[in-house]
Amino acid sequence: MKLLLHVCCAPCSTVAVERLVEAGHSVTLFFFNPNIFPAEELEHRIAEARALAAKFGVELVAGPEERSRWRRAVEPLAARGERSIRCNVCFAVRLDAAAREARLRRCDAFTTTLSTAPMKDSKTIFRIGRMLGRKHGVAFLEEDFKKRDGLHRSSVLCRKHGLYRQDYCGCEWSLAERREARGVRREEG
Secondary structure (H helix, E strand, O other), X not given: OEEEEEEOOHHHHHHHHHHHHHOOOEEEEEEOOOOOOOHHHXXXXXXXXXXXXXXXXXXXXXXXXXXXXXHHHHHHHXXXXXXXXXXXXXXXXXXXXXXXXXXXOOOOEEEEHHHHOOOOOHHHHHHHHHHHHHHHOOEEOOOOOOOOOHHHHHHHHHHHHOOOOOOOOOOHHHHHHHHHHHXXXXXHO
């Protein structure tokens, strides 16, 4: 199957790429993450995704810069916090771009590495993916990459390949929430 894999980051992509390639799929990685903040973090994450693509011998395509479109969609929900509708809208913006790219490339299906992250609800991601797949006329492959010990395997592959593991989702609000949580822990400890 010709498959477009939306890549949120290299660590989440490790197990996904490994499994999909081992299953015999022709995989193209699609890095589209206008949510990543700051710009240096975005550059670091795309460089890691390129390194991962090279290690697995697959193509990586970087999507267009659409930060203003993403921001218009998500900013009204900024105060909602992680795992809220804010994240669902963010997923939808990114998966919409992936579905469009999959159709453009005449892929049989598309999927996403977002399902690897422990803080992401795969059922919600799948619902959004199916809806956008129907909208763009391309199948969405429902694969929960954290299952079958995917999180552990991702950690092993990150160490093996020396990949950078970030400690926040990527958006400016998730970064602020992470920093605030660290400050709280220091004060309590």
